[in-house]
Amino acid sequence: MLERVSKGFFHLLAQSRTLQVVASRVGMRRPRSFARRFIAGENIQEALEAARAIERRGLLLTLDHLGENVTTLAEAEAATREYLAIVRAIVDAGTSRNVSLKLTQLGLDVDKAIAVDNLRRILEHAEPADFFVRLDMEGSHYTDVTLEVFETLWQQGNRGLGVVLQATLRRSEQDLQRINALGGRIRLVKGAYTEPRAIAYQRKAEVDAAFARMMKVLITDGHQPAIATHDENMIELTRRWAAEHGVGPERFEFQMLYGVRRDLQASLVSAAYRVRVYVPFGRQWFPYFMRRLGERPANVAFVVRSLIGEDRRR
Numbered sequence: 001m002l003e004r005v006s007k008g009f010f011h012l013l014a015q016s017r018t019l020q021v022v023a024s025r026v027g028m029r030r031p032r033s034f035a036r037r038f039i040a041g042e043n044i045q046e047a048l049e050a051a052r053a054i055e056r057r058g059l060l061l062t063l064d065h066l067g068e069n070v071t072t073l074a075e076a077e078a079a080t081r082e083y084l085a086i087v088r089a090i091v092d093a094g095t096s097r098n099v100s101l102k103l104t105q106l107g108l109d110v111d112k113a114i115a116v117d118n119l120r121r122i123l124e125h126a127e128p129a130d131f132f133v134r135l136d137m138e139g140s141h142y143t144d145v146t147l148e149v150f151e152t153l154w155q156q157g158n159r160g161l162g163v164v165l166q167a168t169l170r171r172s173e174q175d176l177q178r179i180n181a182l183g184g185r186i187r188l189v190k191g192a193y194t195e196p197r198a199i200a201y202q203r204k205a206e207v208d209a210a211f212a213r214m215m216k217v218l219i220t221d222g223h224q225p226a227i228a229t230h231d232e233n234m235i236e237l238t239r240r241w242a243a244e245h246g247v248g249p250e251r252f253e254f255q256m257l258y259g260v261r262r263d264l265q266a267s268l269v270s271a272a273y274r275v276r277v278y279v280p281f282g283r284q285w286f287p288y289f290m291r292r293l294g295e296r297p298a299n300v301a302f303v304v305r306s307l308i309g310e311d312r313r314r
């Protein structure tokens, strides 16, 4: 219940233009500004620096250029060009060829056909260079269309593309069966959006139970699945389930967010598991940042402390 209220509250705040303007001015201003805990930087150079540091720690990564819900075709075109430039920059830098993106960033709210064309343009450059492109999953309003786009491109032969399923949605176990049967690569998450009772589990115990059921199917029958969580119970359960079913650590990966549970990331790497860090960067960091606060209200104390610290340092 508390988690739901907290998520809802921060989603509401995320829509405040004033807060966004104020936060955007101070959140990334200095090397120790508060948003830097979760955001790797505002440009690709900063993101690549973070990427190299992550790889030195034995971790894998996926880069996400922040941005969502663009409202004009010009913005969608700019986001697409940005991703094409990122693909080139990653190749030049020699870091992990793996990116995550959102369809609403490529213009889904403006014109679905153009958003799909934009995705195709990115894949045309990314796939021959051995990139893996993950379609992040957004709020439930976009579930059908995101899965439909994924399944269409998959049927057309785009094998460097993967999708995300959210355990919180009641429909996800069925989606998993279908996408798994296709051979699609799935990232399993709990779900970052506040969703209505009719379509989503509301209690943490119910979400965790659905996550566990889906994890089990993915580990034994999935295709290089990603178990994306910081929940130690879910991670422990995954490790045990994989070991009991003879599934080696090379057949799946854990994924965690940049700046979250770095201790757990390190301990899994030292136990020989593959761990991929989701590395977000860019100037449009505010909605992403607010979702992270909503997941763990204790993060607000961290923001307040760093603001006070920043005041003192000034």
Ligand SMILES: Cc1cc2nc3c(=O)[nH]c(=O)nc-3n(C[C@H](O)[C@H](O)[C@H](O)COP(=O)(O)OP(=O)(O)OC[C@H]3O[C@@H](n4cnc5c(N)ncnc54)[C@H](O)[C@@H]3O)c2cc1C
Pocket: 135, 136, 137, 138, 164, 166, 189, 190, 191, 192, 193, 228, 229, 230, 231, 232, 255, 256, 257, 260, 261, 277, 278, 291, 292, 293, 295, 296, 299
């Ligand atoms: C790699 C990756 C990709 C993701 N992609 C998507 C996506 O495409 N669509 C989507 O809806 N959601 C996505 N998410 C977010 C996900 O849905 C959850 O909202 C988020 O991971 C928190 O849930 P949890 O599984 O960590 O478990 P929870 O039960 O929420 O948390 C378990 C523990 O993890 C730690 N923790 C969790 N979140 C934070 C935080 N923000 N700050 C500090 N500690 C924290 C705390 O110790 C907490 O007790 C992604 C998450 C990851 C890791």
